[in-house]
Amino acid sequence: MRIKTYLEEKLNLTTENRLLKFAITVLGIALIVNVFVTWGLVVRTRTIIVPPVINTKFELSGAKFSDEYIKMMARYIVAIGLNYTPSSARANFEELLGLYDPTTYEEKKREFYELAEIVETTKVTNIFFIHRMSIDESKKEIEIKGVRKQLANEQRIKEGQETYLIEYSNNNGRFSIVRITQQQESK
Secondary structure: OOOOOOOOHHHHHHHHHHHHHHHHHHHHHHHHHHHHHHHHHHHOOEEEEOOOOOOOOEEEEOOOEOHHHHHHHHHHHHHHHOOEOOOOHHHHHHHHHOOEOOOOHHHHHHHHHHHHHHHHHHOEEEEEEEEEEEEEOOOOEEEEEEEEEEEEOOEEEEEEEEEEEEEEEEEOOEEEEEEEEEEOOOO
8 A cells, every 4th residue: 555645755654654553443443342242142142942842942041041941951850860660760860960060960970879779679660740840040949849659569658749949050051950859848
């Protein structure tokens, strides 16, 4: 880029220099604006998933799960964690372990392997029917009430109302179980 406006070469070079400085400044400002716009889009990005087996859509964003997604995950956790037979217990518990938060994984792995061993040796079958589910998003807890039936060698050994509390976390858009506890029924 050569500017030939003035007769003196020095004035032409000074004008070129000013023009180049202005262009670099404009590019720098545009780059900064681009960074902020891109960051804003990343923060507001959400993923909408509609799998074939689900009849409602649910959303996952950086810090928030939709209620439909949380309910679906709670039903899935109950299906693999509280419904098992001696032949399916170990596989169910392995699958459930994949949902646990990495900080509690080792402890839960030991517990589930011990439980699977007990279920396989005593031939226990467990069935849980969900009656009511409530979500406390501020505490990141899901309360599930229902009826649990336990059978051993096809004989009913236990049946009654039970309540479970699932504490969960959001690890960069990934649903993770922190803890599952059985609540005592108040009489």
